[in-house]
Amino acid sequence: MRIGDAARRAGATVKAVRYYEALGLVTPARLANGYRDYDEHDVRVIREIRDLNGLGIAVEHTRPFLDCLAAGRPHADDCPASLAGYRAAIDDLTRRIDALAARRAALAARLHEAAHRDSCAPDPQEHPGPTTTGGDAMHDITRLPAGLPVPEDDGACDTLPGQALPPLELPDTDGRSVRLDALGPGRTVIYVYPLTGRPGTDLPEGWNAIPGARGCTPEACGFRDHHQELTAAGAARVYGLSGQDTAYQREVVERLRLPFAVLSDPALRLADELRLPTFEAGGQRLFTRLTLVVLDGRVEHVFYPVFPPDRHAEQVLDWLHHHPLREGASAGGEVPVPGAGSAVR
Incomplete structure (x- = not known):
């Protein structure tokens, strides 16, 4: 043939x-x-x-x-x-596999080192602003690039103040189950965010063009850096909350050295129960960024929309300073507070 x-x-x-x-x-x-x-x-x-x-x-x-x-x-x-x-x-294959494994381990070590080294600075005085330091802010998840679209208040949170939190149990990064209608005495600050990125991992396509989407890592770092001040100003506890799973969130807590736990709600049950605003990106439904101040199981105050997220912890701190709790105050006695219980505009 x-x-x-x-x-x-x-x-x-x-x-x-x-x-x-x-x-x-x-x-x-x-x-x-x-x-x-x-x-x-x-x-x-x-x-x-x-x-x-x-x-x-x-x-x-x-x-x-x-x-x-x-x-x-x-x-x-x-x-x-x-x-x-x-x-x-x-x-021969074993030698090649061992060599590739060694290269992979070296790359993973460098990624881990770079991720922790480039995490947002623990002292905000050392890093004065999101666009004043070097580097490419467009691709650096720890900083906000200039020119991001500012979210507008669409009224989606106007009815939240005074509402009772639902009896949802959500896992946190400390390995506990937190029931939202039984958070404990005093005020609880829950900052709700879409998702945090990881170094070397792409964010959803068009992320920077979605008003209010970019900035979850700088926001978390802000709450980290002001955590002691927040508790001193009357926040008995602080939680982050997103739809990402607990394993993902635990890596973020470790990498960013967060002194508080983060709650996981992959099914966005809290959004459905309270009719919180959400949006679609990268083929998934995500929480719209907002912050709840909770007292005795009810929403006392809402921050919405949140911008800029890297300065949001300071906004919450300022509100706490201007709205100190009276001794023995309860949700029934203080929620809503005239002039202070509506969404921030």
Whole structure:
């Protein structure tokens, strides 16, 4: 048969067959006119080379298997030399796997180092603003790029003050289950956000163009940096809350060194119960950024919309300073507070 027919029957290309011939692995007979004449044995040899090469054995290292066939054995790996060829190929793959694993470990170590090194600074005085330091703010999740669209108040949170939180139990990053209608005495600050990014991981397409979407990491860092001040101003506890799973959030808490727990609500049950605003991005439904101040199981105050997110913790702190709780105050006695219980505009 002609070379094209042999290649087709063996599942190879004509170019591959010519290469096998150049190495002396395939030796078809010659017709009187000088044309190559391939037979069934040649087709089997070509197929064997192709299959072995697909397993990672170099073409030039398939000769022991072909010699086994030439010796009349029914299988190319019936000979001791063939078994030795398998072992050599396995050893070579093991060395390559070990080398790749070492490279992967080195890359992971560098990523971990860079992620922690580039996390937002613990002292805001050392990093005066989101656009005044060096680097590419457009791709640095720890800072806000200039020119982000400002979200507008669409009235979606106007009816929240005075509402009771639903009896939802959400897991937190400390391994506990937190019931929202039983948070405990005193005020609780819950900042609700869409999602936090990770260094080296792309954010949803068009993220920067969605008003209020960008800035979850700087917002978290702001609550971290002002946590002691918030508690001193009357916040008995602070929580972050998003739709991301707890394992993802736990990495964020560790990387950003957050001194408070983050709640996970993947099904966005809180949004459904309180009719909180949400939006779609990257094929998923996400919380719109807002912050709830909760007292005795009811919403005392709402910050919505939130902008800029990297300064939001300061906004919450300022509100707490201007609205101190009276001793023995309860939700029934203070919610809503005239002039202070509506959404921030």
